[in-house]
Amino acid sequence: MARTPRGKWIEEGLRALAEGGPQAVRVEALAQALGVTKGGFYWHFGDRDTLLREMLDTWEEEVTAEVIERVESGGGDARTRLLRLADVVPGLTTDIHTDLAVRDWARRDEAVARRLRRVDTRRMDYLRALFSEFCPDEEEAEARSMIAFSVWIGGHLIAAEHPGRDREEVERLVWERLRA
Amino acid sequence: MARTPRGKWIEEGLRALAEGGPQAVRVEALAQALGVTKGGFYWHFGDRDTLLREMLDTWEEEVTAEVIERVESGGGDARTRLLRLADVVPGLTTDIHTDLAVRDWARRDEAVARRLRRVDTRRMDYLRALFSEFCPDEEEAEARSMIAFSVWIGGHLIAAEHPGRDREEVERLVWERLRA
DNA sequence: TGTCATCCGTACACCAGCGTATGGAATGGG
DNA sequence: CCCATTCCATACGCTGGTGTACGGATGACA
Incomplete structure (x- = not known):
């Protein structure tokens, strides 16, 4: 059972979200990608919004x-x-796309924003805990956490070119300083 | 003439873009917002894509x-x-939304990405020039430029809460350190 | 073998949004 | 006052997407 x-x-919905944002998760497109028709979709979910919500549940959880x-x-x-962290995070390239899609989505949907807030707060808490281990100054740890998080996002969203360097090199420079 | x-x-298109992304710039919606019907739109542009292109022209220029x-x-x-800079930039709140919308859009449209690349490169060049004035070390200036740009973006896109502080305070901490 | 739950296929109603066609109104120049 | 230019209103066709209805297939299990 359960074909x-x-x-x-x-x-499949999350894959579509990562690639094209919420508007790209179209029922019939998903069905085609799965090699079936939308017949079964509405048996499971009844509604596109329900899928969207459950996608976010899954994402948040994972x-x-x-x-x-x-x-x-x-x-x-x-x-x-x-x-x-600086080494393993770039490896999750599939995930960053979902992440960015959700981030943009959250700007126009309060329910999504609430979820993102929970996720981001946990991540920031984790960063703060790490930096606090060798930053005696509380403000210093806070600043570094914000920088680390921001540069992670910025690295994927900022399109600038750096003369004589590539982006990876620039990010490395930042991370060196964050660990100093 | 020229009603x-x-x-x-x-x-109006840029306003819609800022609020809801490219998919929100709908011809009939714009017409309604302007108090007319779409009749005149197709006289001016002939095409939705043409409007989109000219919107980006205007944005890039401005x-x-x-x-x-x-x-x-x-x-x-x-x-x-x-x-x-840290003081004047947050005042352009209307613009950041357009900026973020374009940034997300650029992820799925190469033509938009090219424009963003030009804009971001110029901004980064400006930051680098500023930091270079008091950072003798070239790498230090590069790292700080990347941090400044990233935190500007991150401040608007990261939803985390900071215990005992608000976001503005955290950003201030970062900027203090960037100017040190 | 029969039956029930689970899932799929197909056809259709419906709506939103783009683009077209065409007639008409306002406005400034001669 | 007349005319050209510029812009708007209206009505329509078309496409692509959601959701519905319902019959059918398939497999687990008695």
Whole structure:
């Protein structure tokens, strides 16, 4: 049983969201991508909005713990883990697209904004905890957390070119200073 | 003559873009906002895509020089101008929304991405020039430019809450350090 | 083998948004 | 006053997307 279960639709929906934003998660498009027709979709969800909500549930659930877990599992002191963070996060390239799509979506939808707020707050808390381990000054830790988060986002959203360097190099420069 | 000239449509289009992204700039909606019907629109533009292109032309033109001009006109050394930058930029709240909308749009449209690349490169060049005035180390100036730009974006896109502080306070902490 | 739950296919109603066609109104120049 | 230019209103066709209705297939299990 369960030829195309709920999960498949959600998964495909998130893929579409990452690629083209909320407006790109179209029922018939998802159906085609899954090799079926929309017949079954409305049996599962009844509604496009329901899918959207469940997609966000899934995203929130997944994204909150995943990175933190992968970084923490390696152990080491805060600087080491920050290094691993800067190293492991770019690998989640599939996820950043979803992340950015949700971020833009949140600007026009309060329900999405609330979810994002929860997720971002947890991430910021994690960063703060890391920096606090070697930053005695509380304000310093806060500033560095904000910078780390911002540069992670900015690295994907800012289109500027850097004469004589590539973006990766510039980001490396920032991370070096954040760990100093 | 010129009851609702080209400029009005473009202006209204940019407003819609800022509020709801490219998909929100709908011909009939703009017409209604302007108190007319779409009749005249197709006389001016013939095409929705043409409007979109001209909107981006206008945006690129306006955004490139405006901030730099306002900051430079006040004079002072680099630190003073950076202070003014951090002060004047948040005032352009209308513009940040357009900016973010374009940024998201650029992720799915190469033509938009090219424009954004030009704009962002000019902004980054300006930041680099400012920081270079008191950062002897080239890499330091580059890192700070990236941080400044990123935190400007991040401040509007990151939804995290900061215990015991508000966002404005956190951004102030960052800017203090960037000017040190 | 029969039956129930689960899922899919198909056809259709419906709406929103783009673009077209065409006649008409206002406005400034001669 | 007349005419050209510029802009607007209205009505329509078309496409692409959501949601509905309902019959059919398929598999688990008794």
